Amino acid sequence: METQAEQDNILRGGQFLIKETACEDIFTPEDFSEEQKMMRDTVKDFIDREVWPNKEKFEKKDYAFTEEIMRKAGELGLLSIAVPEELGGMGMGFVSTMLVCDYISGATGSLATAFGAHTGIGTMPILLYGTEEQKKKYVPRLASGEWFGSYCLTEPGAGSDANSGKTKAVLSEDGKHYLISGQKMWISNAGFCNLMIVFARIEDDKYITGFIVEYDPDNGITLGEEEHKLGIRASSTRQVFFNDTKVPVENVLSERGDGFKIAMNALNIGRIKLAAACLDAQRRVITNSVKYANERVQFKTPIAQFGAIKSKLAEMAATMYAGESASYRAAKNIEDRIAIRQSQGNTHQEAELKGVEEYAIECSILKVAVSEDIQHCTDEGIQIFGGMGFSEDTPMEAAWRDARISRIYEGTNEINRMLTVGMLVKKAMKGHVDLLTPAKNVADELMGIPSFDTPDYSQLFSEEKEMIGKLKKVFLMVAGSAVQKYGPALEEHQQLLMAAADILIEIYMAESVILRTEKLAKRDGEDKADTQIAMARLYLYNAVDIITQKGKEGIASFAEGDEQRMMLMGLKRFTKYTNLPNVVALREKIADKVIAENEYCF
Structure with a gap:
């Protein structure tokens, strides 16, 4: 159990602005345990062996291959890091979940998106808001990769204004089911998911409600065609249409009207995980840029020796190093706050919810900063490669396209910028x-x-x-x-x-x-x-x-x-x-x- 003195050294969310922090009181990647280093190396080896040599399949929209890689990740236990042991997971801390998210995302945004949608917004809402029966029924299947999850929130008229969705849930006459009707769009993993977290409005409720919906095409669920996207090309992204889809009343997630709260808290977790998911992509872009700059000779000199190229490499490395520093600092703050709450008698659900919510400001900060750094990094990577950078034969253009979505999902960077200040003022x-x-x-x-x-x-x-x-x-x-x-x-x-x-x-x-x-x-x-x-x-x-x-x-x-x-x-x-x-x-x-x-x- 944490002593009071140790608890006092852990800043609350937003307090970094008004309190000085000692370097000894922050966590850094140099502090990874041996177990965490082994986990990192396992994930890197998996990506280098299974994913990097097959990048062309992702760019050619091989959705089946994305599903195959996800199943292999499940077999290695990589989908279960954050899931408690009693539900079939590894029960690792928040830093370890960040670490896996970081290194599994480096080779392609398609896998990063599929992984994040499944382990984050596909699984976490049940883990954090589900009843014991719901968790026992669904979480072990999701943790093993037997089932995959998706998250149905966005609608044609409801994006950043998430609570404005028109999807309806009507209680059946016998009171045993809700009938859900409506349209969802930009649904990651829709093409191969078994379970959907769906948000709909009951009657004229002020707030939407969350539902756990098993995918069954014979139960009024129709999928649109795969979207053709700028990047993350092999991430399955479809519209989902519900037409009187029957959902048992016991599959309501949390309480009626809690949907907006569930959505917002899921996004807090998603934002810091998105920052992590940009990190190894940056490392790989920098490494590929350096290797090319060392090999490319112009005017009888490797271009790596030119000051203009050195400037780019240095700036790319500095932003990568800073993003990694801030991401793991915040992750450990969250992990420590979760531990404190559990020591005070909170359940795992309550502790994790409140622990992440405490650092919602930092989560939004990281989402904005790191997503913009990866975009700039990939852009400079293309520039270093010159004409070759614009070609599909080199990895830079795919990295640039994949990076672009990170400034949009989990709340646009504009929304997140305004949230950081708004949340800080509310805390005050x-x-x-x-x-x-x-x-x-x-x-x-x-x-x-x-x-x-x-x-x-x-x-x-x-x-x-x-x-x-x-x-x-x-x-x-x-x-x-x-x-x-x-x-x-x-x-x-x-x-x-x-x-x-x-x-x-x-x-x-x-x-x-x-x-x-x-x-x-x-x-x-x-x-x-x-x-x-x-x-x-x-x-x-x-x-x-x-x-x-x-x-x-x-x-x-x-x-x-x-x-x-x-x-x-x-x-x-x-x-x-x-x-x-x-x-x-x-x-x-x-x-x-x-x-x-x-x-x-x-």
């Missing part, structure tokens, strides 16, 4: 995160005289950590003033919210990579961590630039006159380096390392 109103006091302190600081003392930057990352603290002040200044000005109407100012969200995102990502690297350097020595130190500094340098731009945008949108001038002066003060890093030298160091190793090697 509930007293879970004290934003008012630090925001007032920042306002007072703006009115005061800045210190002209020469700071002591003799310790590793002392200036960088001071900069992180100043960047937090930028968010508190912008968001605090915006809340004061607009109050509850802030949600109507979407462009301002998105600018504030980008500031918040960069703070979390930059702090995560700094803390991971500080922990690594303390363990192994600064000399051995010199490339990681360079990546952390490069990421922070870019984050400061983004925050400066978004800060100006946000301030200009609501402040005028003296207030605007004062806030812009504050922005300049809070984003100013004492010792500006030599960003070109940082990129050279990072690139030289990956070029020498001929792969992403961190």
Whole structure:
């Protein structure tokens, strides 16, 4: 059981903004247990053996092959990592589930989507909201890969506004069944699923209700043709039509009207898992780019030696390293919060639900940041390959197409940006995160005289950590003033919210990579961590630039006159380096390392 002191070191969701975190208090990939490393290597071997050599099958829309690979994953136990042992699973912690999601997703987005839809939104709603009877009946089959699951939420008129669905559920005259009628679209795994989590509205209820529906074409269920998509081509994606589909009343998931709650909490889990599912794709894109750059000779020189190519490789590596750092930091926070709740008497269901819900802000941050990093990474990968990158004969164009969906599903990045700020404000109103006091302190600081003392930057990352603290002040200044000005109407100012969200995102990502690297350097020595130190500094340098731009945008949108001038002066003060890093030298160091190793090697 966690001691109170240990519990106090685990920040609540969103508290990273107002509390300083010690590097010893975060989890990093260097902290993987031997069991987790073995699991990682097992998954990598599976992908390298079964999937990577057959990438062409995925691009040619071989849906049967995707199903075959999923069954093989089930045989290895990879579909059951998060399922408790008593239900036929491995009962592993949240970090381990992230680890498998990370490495199983590297070769193709088609498998990543099938895996995520099945293990996440296809299985987790039953695991977290099902009755004991429902869990015993369905979860073991899903965990083994005997059955596959899908998730039927989206409709032609209900996307981001998930609760606006028109699908109806009518109780039969004998009271034993609900008859479901309606249309669902963009349903992953629809072509080979055995079970569907379906959301429908009973009578004129305010909120939708969740149902467990066994797939049976003779029970009023019709599938549309496979969708022809930009990417994830071998991920089965179809429309599903229900026409008086009979569903036993005992297959209602949770309580009547709980569907919207189920959908939102399933998305919280899906968002952080989506971030994980982008990571190994980035590693492989970087490795393929480095190998090609080392082999491609122009002007009698490998193009890897050209500064323009080095710049790209360095930026790709730095964002990968940061995304990995932040993803596993949040995953361990969730795992620890689940353990705390279980030690306090919560059931596994309650603990996992509340543990993930606690870090919904971080889940949305990661979804946005990592999905955009993989898109940029694949785009640069194509550029490094040049004309060959545009050809189907190389893996880059498929990686670019597969990456594009990640900014759309599990809630668009625009929705997630607005959610991060909205959820943080709600936490503040509930007293879970004290934003008012630090925001007032920042306002007072703006009115005061800045210190002209020469700071002591003799310790590793002392200036960088001071900069992180100043960047937090930028968010508190912008968001605090915006809340004061607009109050509850802030949600109507979407462009301002998105600018504030980008500031918040960069703070979390930059702090995560700094803390991971500080922990690594303390363990192994600064000399051995010199490339990681360079990546952390490069990421922070870019984050400061983004925050400066978004800060100006946000301030200009609501402040005028003296207030605007004062806030812009504050922005300049809070984003100013004492010792500006030599960003070109940082990129050279990072690139030289990956070029020498001929792969992403961190």
